[in-house]
Amino acid sequence: MPLTELIKLRHDLHENPEIAGQETHTAERILGFIDKLKPDHIIQNLGGTGLAFIFEGKKPGPRLLFRAELDALPIHETGKPSYKSKLSGKAHLCGHDGHMVIICGLAEKLAAQRPENGEVVLLFQPAEETGEGAKRILEDPNYDRIQPDYAFALHNLPGFPLHQVVVRQDTFAAGSVGLTISLTGKTSHAAHPDAGINPAAAIAQMIQVLPKLTEKVRSFTLVTVIHAELGSLAFGTSAGKGSLSLTIRAFDQDDLDRLKTLITKEAESISKSEKLECNFSFVESFAVSKNDPHAAEIAKGAFKELGLDQIEKEEPFRWSEDFGLFSQSCPSYLFGLGSGESCPQLHEPSYDFPDELIETGVRIFEGIVRKVNG
Structure with missing residues (x-):
């Protein structure tokens, strides 16, 4: 033909x-x-x-x-x-x-x-x-x-x-995977944020800390923050829920798996210190x-x-x-x-x-x- x-x-x-x-x-x-x-x-x-x-x-x-x-x-x-x-x-x-x-x-x-x-x-x-x-x-x-x-x-x-x-x-x-970290605290009135548990501080900390965990892995790895969400646009409300989404990349499969473990453990530690419930969702996984x-x-x-x-x-x-x-x-x-x-x-x-x-x-x-x- x-x-x-x-x-x-x-x-x-x-x-x-x-x-x-x-x-x-x-x-x-x-x-x-x-x-x-x-x-x-x-x-x-x-x-x-x-x-x-x-x-x-x-x-x-x-x-x-x-x-x-x-x-x-x-x-x-x-x-x-x-x-x-x-x-x-x-x-x-x-x-x-x-x-x-x-x-x-x-x-x-x-x-x-x-x-x-x-x-x-x-x-x-x-x-x-x-x-x-x-x-x-x-x-x-x-x-x-x-x-x-x-x-x-x-x-x-x-x-x-x-x-x-x-x-x-x-x-x-590279191999890569998308990760969404969902955080649940307690909603409260914005005038009394101390009565609730707002995920803002945890999200801010994760944005700073999680990408730097690549330093603990021997070969090329990369963590990119791609999305963050906190509460809703309601000025009288202190948020009780939030999420952070990342893309994790590596040139070696073992390093990719290790970085996933490091990130989830660190996120759990931060969540625990802020008294938040933490859940993970992995999507678009490429070997x-x-x-x-x-x-x-x-x-x-x-x-x-x-x-x-x-x-x-x-x-x-x-x-x-x-x-x-x-x-x-x-x-x-x-x-x-x-x-x-x-x-x-x-x-x-x-x-x-x-x-x-x-x-x-x-x-x-x-x-x-x-x-x-x-």
Whole structure:
């Protein structure tokens, strides 16, 4: 199928974005495209709206998995492509539309020439942006049918030259988790705050103390205060409830877990000293994306054969990717593909995936398949 058809598919996906957990029509569009290529097996409703397509070789061999993401973002698009999002407040501003189409292009290559041995699984994962999709996929009973020997994924990267491959040994992207600390005291009249228990002092103390707990962890960690709430706008009332929300990041999974423990213990201590009830809610949990050395060797061999420019990044990216959870369950490799030095950054309202990357991504993934599966 000509490249123009893949570009047309991306533009169609871009016009009709669906956010995490709502990717029903997106999955149907992908199913309609790949079903015509006659994969050997199709698994639907994997981890929710997820899809897996299996292409089998003639002989036994390794099973490779290539992952793309189905979901868009709940952000209003301000760019003006001819295929701009038709849905207000929803847009493909991270490039998942492009990632999906690259995997669809790989499906075309596999349909034209099946692997000699083993199996290739093309996985379309829901809810990447919220850190929920990978967990749902891995916990789905049907995942046993596609448990791979190696898993691969790419992410386009604005700020790097178009088509440049960005690689990292070991950790590629940070793990992160959102934490909301809910505090309950006692509401009272503002004229008699001593008759109540106001969480204000505890919240103020936590804002100062919790981010500094990174000093007790050996590698890079970061605690960012993202939201605080106290009582309501009632000038006659001293607040009895409040909350503080943080994002916790680390380049090492053990350090991320340790920092979570340090923060909850310190928050409990502060709450106790202020006579407050304290509860914790963790959301949007992303595991550290850690690259396997053997998977890296396979991928780098494909990069070299294609003559692609490569750059080794000095430190991991601080943002997180849900692919990290796959890296904890099997040997995995995540790499970046430059989308242009002047390309708007990911999640910016004016961002748009460069169509020029589609062919490059397909060639890389096909190169990996041919090196392993023939």
